[in-house]
Amino acid sequence: METLLEFFRTYATAIAVIGISALLALSVWLTLYAGQLTLGNAAFMGVGAYVSALLGRHLDTPFPLALLSGALAAAVIAVPLGVTVFRLRGVYLAIATLAFGEIVRVILLATPITGKGQGLNGIPPKTELWHIYLSLAVVAYVLWRVQGSTVGRAWAALREDELASASQGIDVRRFKLASFVIGALIAGWAGGLSAHLTFSIDPSDFGFSKAVQILVFAVVGGIPNVLGPIVGAVVFTALPEILRPLKDYRDIFQGLILLGVIVFLPRGLVTFLDVRRTRKLERIGAADVA
Amino acid sequence: MLEQLYNALFVGSVYALFALGFALVFSVLDILNLAHPTTFMLGAFAAYFAMTAVGLPWYVAGVLAFFVCGAFGIALDRIAFAPLRRRSAPGLSAMISSLAVTLIVVRLIELRYGGDFITFPAGAVPSLVLRIGDAVLEGIRLGIVVLSIVLMLGLTYVVRRTQLGRDLRALAENPRAARILGVDVDRAISATFFVSSALGGLAGVLLAFAYNTLDSRMGLPLELRAFTVMVVGGMGSLPGAVIGAYILGLGEVASLVYLPTELRDAFAFGLLFLVLIVRPTGLLGHRAADRV
Numbered sequence: 001m002e003t004l005l006e007f008f009r010t011y012a013t014a015i016a017v018i019g020i021s022a023l024l025a026l027s028v029w030l031t032l033y034a035g036q037l038t039l040g041n042a043a044f045m046g047v048g049a050y051v052s053a054l055l056g057r058h059l060d061t062p063f064p065l066a067l068l069s070g071a072l073a074a075a076v077i078a079v080p081l082g083v084t085v086f087r088l089r090g091v092y093l094a095i096a097t098l099a100f101g102e103i104v105r106v107i108l109l110a111t112p113i114t115g116k117g118q119g120l121n122g123i124p125p126k127t128e129l130w131h132i133y134l135s136l137a138v139v140a141y142v143l144w145r146v147q148g149s150t151v152g153r154a155w156a157a158l159r160e161d162e163l164a165s166a167s168q169g170i171d172v173r174r175f176k177l178a179s180f181v182i183g184a185l186i187a188g189w190a191g192g193l194s195a196h197l198t199f200s201i202d203p204s205d206f207g208f209s210k211a212v213q214i215l216v217f218a219v220v221g222g223i224p225n226v227l228g229p230i231v232g233a234v235v236f237t238a239l240p241e242i243l244r245p246l247k248d249y250r251d252i253f254q255g256l257i258l259l260g261v262i263v264f265l266p267r268g269l270v271t272f273l274d275v276r277r278t279r280k281l282e283r284i285g286a287a288d289v290a
Numbered sequence: 291m292l293e294q295l296y297n298a299l300f301v302g303s304v305y306a307l308f309a310l311g312f313a314l315v316f317s318v319l320d321i322l323n324l325a326h327p328t329t330f331m332l333g334a335f336a337a338y339f340a341m342t343a344v345g346l347p348w349y350v351a352g353v354l355a356f357f358v359c360g361a362f363g364i365a366l367d368r369i370a371f372a373p374l375r376r377r378s379a380p381g382l383s384a385m386i387s388s389l390a391v392t393l394i395v396v397r398l399i400e401l402r403y404g405g406d407f408i409t410f411p412a413g414a415v416p417s418l419v420l421r422i423g424d425a426v427l428e429g430i431r432l433g434i435v436v437l438s439i440v441l442m443l444g445l446t447y448v449v450r451r452t453q454l455g456r457d458l459r460a461l462a463e464n465p466r467a468a469r470i471l472g473v474d475v476d477r478a479i480s481a482t483f484f485v486s487s488a489l490g491g492l493a494g495v496l497l498a499f500a501y502n503t504l505d506s507r508m509g510l511p512l513e514l515r516a517f518t519v520m521v522v523g524g525m526g527s528l529p530g531a532v533i534g535a536y537i538l539g540l541g542e543v544a545s546l547v548y549l550p551t552e553l554r555d556a557f558a559f560g561l562l563f564l565v566l567i568v569r570p571t572g573l574l575g576h577r578a579a580d581r582v
Contacts, residue, residue: 037382084567091322091381091525095517096566102514102559110552117552208514212389219386248401255393262387263373 011241012129013197018237019132020194025217025229026139027186032223033147034179035159037090039211040081040097041187043104044074046206048188049195050114053123056196063126067192074188075181082180086173101211108203119202120195127196135193136230139186144226155179220261222268231269292425294543300431300500302539303438307493308512309519309531310445311486317526318462318482320381325366325388326490326516327509328395333359333491334498334508335399341414348415352495359491363483366391399506407505415499434496441489442532449528454481462526518562524572533573537561 008015024045031038052070055061061069085096108114115121146152154175157165166172195201213236221232236254243250265271308330315323336358340351370387418429449455457478460468469475493512498504519538523530538558545557565572 088566088570091316092521092566092570094322094385095521096563098514098517099559099563099566102555103563106553106556106559110550110556208510216386216389219382249397251393251397255390255397258390258393259370259387262379262383262390266377266379266383 014238014241016127016129016132016197018234019129019136020190020197021214021217021233021237022136022230023132023139023190023193024187024214025221025233026136026143026226027183027190028214029218029223029226029229030143030155030179030183030186031176032218033152033159034155034176035162036086036176036179037094038085038097038180038183039094039215040078040100041183041214042206042208042210043101044078044184044187045191045194045210045214046104046108046201046203047074047077048191049201049206050108050120050191051188052192053120053195053201054113056124056126057120063196067189067196070192071185071188074191075185078181078184079177082177086176086180098208098211101206101208105203105207108206115202117202119200119205121200123195123199123201125196125199127193132193132197135189140226140230147226151175151178216258220258220268222265222270224267224270227273228268228270235269292422293427294547296425296427296431298540298543299435299536300539301542302536303435304493304497304500305512305515305519305539306442306532306535307438307489307496309516309523309535310442310528311488311490311493312516313520313523313526313528313531314445314482314486314489316520317528318458319371319375319479321371321384321388322381323366323371323388323486324385324513325370325391325395326486327513328392329359329362329366329487329490330494330497330509330512331399331504331506332362332395333494334504335403335506336491337495337498338403338408338410338504342411348410348499352492352499355495356488356492359494360484360488362491363485363487364480366487367479367483396506403506405506407503409502409504410498415502428500431500434500437496441492445485445489445528448485454478458482514562515558518558520572521562521570522565522572524574527572527574530572530574 024041027044028038028041048067048070050070051073052066055066055069056063081097081100085093085100088096108119109117154165154170157168157170158172158175162172191206217232217236218229219232220236221230222228239254239257240250243253246253261269308326311329312323312326315321315326333355336355337348337351340346340354341348346354366388370391371384374383374387416430420427420429420432449458457468457473458481460471460473461475461478461482465475468478494504494509497508515538519531519534520526521534522537523532523534538561541557541561542554546554549556
């Protein structure tokens, strides 16, 4: 018991970061599950982080309300953005959402109230470990239930064949938009939690590399079910800690693992949890999801 | 004013060389090669290595870097893209696998040279200053502009007039039909990656020469700019990429003059977003933007 407590105290920050990474991975999982590659979630995380931190600082907003406002702000931005960018598909969609992310970064860099390049410092550390893991549990449960519902099946249909699902009466644009906006909501919430964990935030925390990192969590873990992104986030956030003694070679190991997963495990790390089903899908040529 | 136009032309030329390689791979294979900025960086370091450790003159080092990067491109394809192609994996997988290669190569370079900026030994890169009226123009930039234009014309010739170019266009149109019609698909793909990466690497060498500085992350700013260049010109269109590159070069130099420094990047990404929304096919794109 004592050693367990010791473990938690030593690695508290790492454990918290893992939980936030998992939330972010789930936020991008939503659009990937619907077959859409979007890279705007780092920016939505940034919106949540800045809005919640600024509300707390200038208006003394209570923490839960600030978090909620941050998440809602991200979702509100996601609606018009989604309406505009979902006219695009594939690589074009990915690049458009990436451009949106960069625009958010430039705006943060140029606006006095967000502290420009220095960002915000001295954000009160209000995020507790249980806040993060309760959020993760709720989000994962809800998404798991949604996946099995009509909505989830509509997303899966959209991913497999957009034209066919449209002809079956699925409102393609509304379902795409829904996955995007809910994803933004989750990312914004995670951003608020993250800002009140790390003391300071600046625009470079939410740039291109963060967007790609979030995508990597989800893809490495696997898109077939909600467990995938969580597994990916745990593995890829914990790995740097585990590989600390090999610090100089850490990126090389991460790169090799990433390459290995993409080449040999098209359905991600969750393949190991569900080998028989995967083999069956590979035989019919449906192993790749995203 | 003349100085600024001169710089815009120079920046545009480097963007064009870089984006051409990016666009070539995309047009032939529908792959967004996220390791292209890494090839760019690798070119600069290959030249640096040849000049400092082997003691070669700058022009030999530049040629050498060109071929080293070409070879790296072929290796990249065999390791990161060929296995995915065989099982016809979606485009997302290729983006991730090229990203994995980036992680590895950037770290390997850092293990040897560290993560900081380094400069070429004094006098290793020739410096020549032209004076026209009040304007001070660096001669090496003019050389880079000329070389870039020559290479772009050369690439256009290869794609339009040679057998290899016909093979590439056939492959871009329909890989299966190309194979049936006797195109050596594997050779054509290797050639694509060789040319693409050699140009990308050379762009890195030239930029490092011009600024007399290189570092392991010098490719990153070009990654997103290359997206802008390609989208503005029309995804996969080679002449479009060149036009897009000069538009971006001009716009960036102008925004450096007229906008506060924080908004330096705003032009590139604002333009990118605007074009995607208003005209996703870009200036010269002919394919539908809604291809999956």
